[in-house]
Amino acid sequence: MLTSTNQLGFPRRVVALYLLFCLSAVLLLSTGAVMAVDSLLKAQAAGDALSQVGRLAAAIEIDLVTTGGEKTQALVENARKEGRLTWCAVVAPDGRYLAHSDPTLLGAIEIEPIGSQLRWGAIDGVRYSDENGLIVNAYRAPLSTNNEPVGSLVMAVAVPGWKGVVKNLAEHAPLAIVGPLGVILLGGWWLRRTTRPLADIERGLSAIARQPYDDSPRCEAIAPSSLAAIGWNRIAQAMPSNLVDQSDEATQAKLRVLAGNAGGKQRAAIESLSEGIAITDAEGRIDFANRAVAALLGSDDEIEGVSIDELLAGLASTKENPLAGSSRDAEVVSELQVATGSGDRMLRLARAPLGGDASTGHVWSLRDITQQKLTDASRDQFIDTATHELRTPLANIKAYAETLAMGDMIDIEEQKEFCNTINAEATRLARFVDDLLSISSLEVGSLGIQRTTVDVRRLLDEAADKIRPTIKQRGMTFEVKLSEKLGEARLDKDKVSGMVVNLLGNAAKYTPEGGTVTLTAVREDEQLKIEVRDTGVGIAADEAEKVFEKFFRSANPAVQDQVGTGLGLPLAREIARLHRGELTLASKLGEGCTFTALLPLQ
Incomplete structure (x- = not known):
């Protein structure tokens, strides 16, 4: 005969294990969230800094050529304020500070920080700890004018540390932790309630185990609250020594009701x-x-x-x-x-x-599986297009580079032409990779904007200047009609400029020689209205909305003859929507297209 031992009941064991695993999952998720946010912030800080280094270096070189460096100090100070930098400076070849975000250091000798070395292409860097214990990445880009080195640009950015990440997450921790804990406790209560019949069965089996072996097993009926409980009661009724009434109509009725409900639920699940x-x-x-x-x-x-x-x-x-x-x-x-x-x-x-x-x-x-088939077809088309977009520029770059390397008799003009071609193809590759990265960010929901106050007319003029050589080369007329009252607006300058360049590039690509591309912009009711109109091949009515889908290419042979990825228009619409605006299309096949972007100015 077995004796009783002090053990936790079945429901308590199940609930304890449930809570243990749930709390472990919450802990792992919290740790993963901290690590993910830390990695994301560091990657974003490095990407923003590298992008700003290139733009600021170009601006300083232009200033050195045009004004002899009169605006260099102002450019450095503005960069520090707008770019949230630790410090920023321009260092002369002899090591003196020509410009510094801290004016008191002008003319002083640079003391290079000691730390681990970094490198991104032509940009060097060092990672070190400053006097406040912050981890800082200092990026150094060479400056040159007329192919002569004039110094270097140094830009220091503080890298978010673990303490900062945890501090930021701690502000939202109560809601993020209390909510899941509440759900876990509710689940534990419901689990214990659900397992109560099993606990009654376990107690009955334990009671049988403690009975003498020479006695017939005896068990008591339990409340018929589930099919398992009813099954236990039927086993109890079948034992010769049990005291349960064999004609328990209530138990039989409960069995029929629960069995019927179970069958109905199964059918309803299949129907749904x-x-x-x-x-x-x-x-x-x-x-x-x-x-x-x-x-x-x-x-x-x-x-x-x-x-x-x-x-x-x-x-x-x-x-x-x-x-x-x-x-x-x-x-x-x-x-x-x-x-x-x-x-x-x-x-x-x-x-x-x-x-x-x-x-x-x-x-x-x-x-x-219709959508799956369409997705597979779009993916295959994109792979073909991407292969062409990557292979053609690389082949051109390789051919011109080999010619420059092996040709001893190439004159200066031809060398410049070859270098310009290599630069154009490299720019084409960079633009394609940027589109891929932007689309990837769009799909995961991490594509964002950084609003700054910009001169709208200047922004649009700069975008028009980028596409003007292409339009001139293709023998088309380019009309730019910008209102004098565009003023300033809070926009993401780079992304809006990219959207306009993308629309103008498409217009130039699909407009035949002798056609016209028109860029207009007006300010209407606190909205900026930008229109790009062309006299090209146009888009069929049944494809008007599909052009904003990723990887879509029109079936029109005139469109298929041109190289494209199907990424530009989806990205342009997303940029408009990130500004709480919209990008729409009006087109007639054979007559051209008009893309209209409406962007709120506030």
């Missing part, structure tokens, strides 16, 4: 599936089909009792059942193209013997 499920008899007639089967096959009639082979053959474009020639004893998967009023759809069919025995019937599943 988006995937079609059907069961056929040995002759192929449908015994059961959920609502999704009729919807996927486009049938409004009652299909139970209908031969599924005839139904599939009538819907297939070949008028043949795609599974007709397969063995009925094997599991088979095939695809079926179905013509509907909204276009062709692709279905995936799967058939398997019911219970492993084909003589009892088959179970079928139908799934709409």
Whole structure:
């Protein structure tokens, strides 16, 4: 005979393990969130700094050429304020500070910090700890005018540390922790309530285990609150030594109710599936089909009792059942193209013997894979386009670089032409990679904007200047009509400029020689209205919205003849929406397109 031991009850053990694993998951998620945020902030700080180094270096070189460096100090101070830098300076070749965000250090000798070395292309750097214990990345870019070195630009950016990340996360920690803990406790209460019948059964089995071995097992009935409890009571009734009344009508009634409810829930679950499920008899007639089967096959009639082979053959474009020639004893998967009023759809069919025995019937599943097929086609088209976009510039760069390296008799003008070609192809590659990175950020929701006060007219003039050589080369007319009252607006200058350049580039690409590209901008009701209009090939009405989908290319042969990735317009629309605006299209095939961007000025 077994004796009683002090142990936790079954529900308490289950709840304790549940809480242990849940709290472990919360701890791991919190740690992962801190690490992810720390990595993201460091990557963002490095990317922003590298981007700003290039722009500031170019501005300082221009200032050195045009004014002899009169504005260099102002450029450095503004860069520190706007770029949230630790400090910024211009160092002469002899090591003196020509400009510094701290004016008291002008003319002083630079003391280079000691730390780990960094490098990004032509930009060097060092990572060190300052006197306040902050980790700082100091980036150094060479400055030159007329191919003569004039010094270097040094830009220091504080890298977010663990303490700062944890401090920022701590502000939101109460809501982020209390909510999940509340859900965990609620789940523990519900789990304990659900396992209560199992605890009663465990106590009954423990009581039987403690009874003498020479006695007939005796067990008590428990409250019939679940199917498991009712099953226990039936076992108790079947024991000769039990005291439960065999004619317990209440227990039998409860059993019938719960069994009926369980069957109803199973059928309701199958009916609610988006995937079609059907069961056929040995002759192929449908015994059961959920609502999704009729919807996927486009049938409004009652299909139970209908031969599924005839139904599939009538819907297939070949008028043949795609599974007709397969063995009925094997599991088979095939695809079926179905013509509907909204276009062709692709279905995936799967058939398997019911219970492993084909003589009892088959179970079928139908799934709409139209979107998956379209996605695969778009992906394949993008891979082809991306391969061309990468291979062509690289081939040109390699050819011109080899010619420069091996040609001893090339004159200066040809060398300049070759270098310009290499630079243009490298710029094309960089633009393509930037589009890919922007689309990737868009998909994960991390693409954002940084609003600054900008002169709208100057922004649009600079965007027009970037595309003007291309339009001139293609023999087209370029009209720029900008209102005198555009004023200033809080916009992300780089992204809005990129959007306009993208729209102008598309207009130039798809407008034939002798055509016209027009850029207009006006200020209307606290909105900036930018229009890019062309007299090119235009876009068909059924493709007007699709052009804003990633990787989409028009089926028009005039469009297919031009190289493109299908990324520019989706990215342009997203930039407009990030500014709480919109980008729309008005077009007629053969007459041209008009893209209109409406951006709120506040």
